[in-house]
Amino acid sequence: MKIFPAIDLYSQKAVRLYKGRYDEMTVYSENPLDVAKAFEASGAKYLHTVDLEGARDGTTPNFEVIKSFVQETDLFIEVGGGIRSLDTVKKYLEAGVGRVIIGTAAVSDTEMLKDALSLYGDKIAVGADIKDGYVAIRGWKEKSEISCDDFFGNMQNMGVKTIICTDISKDGAMKGTNRELYLRLSSMYSVDIIASGGVSDLEDIKALKGMGLYGAIIGKAYYTHAIDLKEAIEVAK
Numbered sequence: 509m510k511i512f513p514a515i516d517l518y519s520q521k522a523v524r525l526y527k528g529r530y531d532e533m534t535v536y537s538e539n540p541l542d543v544a545k546a547f548e549a550s551g552a553k554y555l556h557t558v559d560l561e562g563a564r565d566g567t568t569p570n571f572e573v574i575k576s577f578v579q580e581t582d583l584f585i586e587v588g589g590g591i592r593s594l595d596t597v598k599k600y601l602e603a604g605v606g607r608v609i610i611g612t613a614a615v616s617d618t619e620m621l622k623d624a625l626s627l628y629g630d631k632i633a634v635g636a637d638i639k640d641g642y643v644a645i646r647g648w649k650e651k652s653e654i655s656c657d658d659f660f661g662n663m664q665n666m667g668v669k670t671i672i673c674t675d676i677s678k679d680g681a682m683k684g685t686n687r688e689l690y691l692r693l694s695s696m697y698s699v700d701i702i703a704s705g706g707v708s709d710l711e712d713i714k715a716l717k718g719m720g721l722y723g724a725i726i727g728k729a730y731y732t733h734a735i736d737l738k739e740a741i742e743v744a745k
Contacts, residue, residue, distance in 0.1 A: 509717040510554055510723040511713075511726060511744045512586070512724065513556070517540060517559050517573055518560045522535070523560070524728050530560070530564065540577075541577065545580070550741070554583060554723070555583040556588075557586070558588045559571075559588075562589035563611065564590075566590045571600075574603070574605065575603045578604035586606060587600050587605050588610075588635050589611075592613040593613075593620065594624060597610075597627075597628065601628060601631060607630075607632070609633045610624065610634050611634070614634045614635070616645065622666060629669075632668070633672060636673045637674045638676060638689070640677075641655055642656065660696070660699070664697050669699060670701075670722065672702040672725070673689070674704040675704075675705045685703055685705060687712075690703050690721060691719050700722035701722055702724065704724075705725075710735065710743050
């Protein structure tokens, strides 16, 4: 299982939200590139990064920071947040990002998603942000009418290879990840699932690995030193 340490960006800073709430934000670093380099020094090969302003507004205000990750590290970088047009997809991929994550547009603009998949294949991932059993959109501020299972089924049928699935109720809460959700999804669907939200200790990592998941994202647990990244990578192997 692959470990994706996470950098969430807001105003060019590395931050974390609590359960997706923009009014409950903690700044962990004024220099996100230093954080990315620290991940790499700990043995990380992958980086999950989200432009939080982009997720909310559909823009790319942290693009230059993300480009610095590409230029200054050898990490495989996946990017989410505000990717709602083919132009934005192209912009990130041409900058050297390994994979872009389409969230809101996967719900609101399936034609755009189909076009992106046709053009870029497995460089396109989809974000499934789950709130009360339904997919949330626009920086988690709105709950759509699409259930988690309907969404996964639709994405699999469209040819999506990778889905980053977040249980919003667990995100940043440090109370463990939703193992029941991931066990159910991994048994029902053949897509590569990356678990996100609430990964709080090495037991979470072991449990997710045991389900055969493709990857797990570590966010707040890294910044609060609840998980040692080097140990997590070893356990995931």
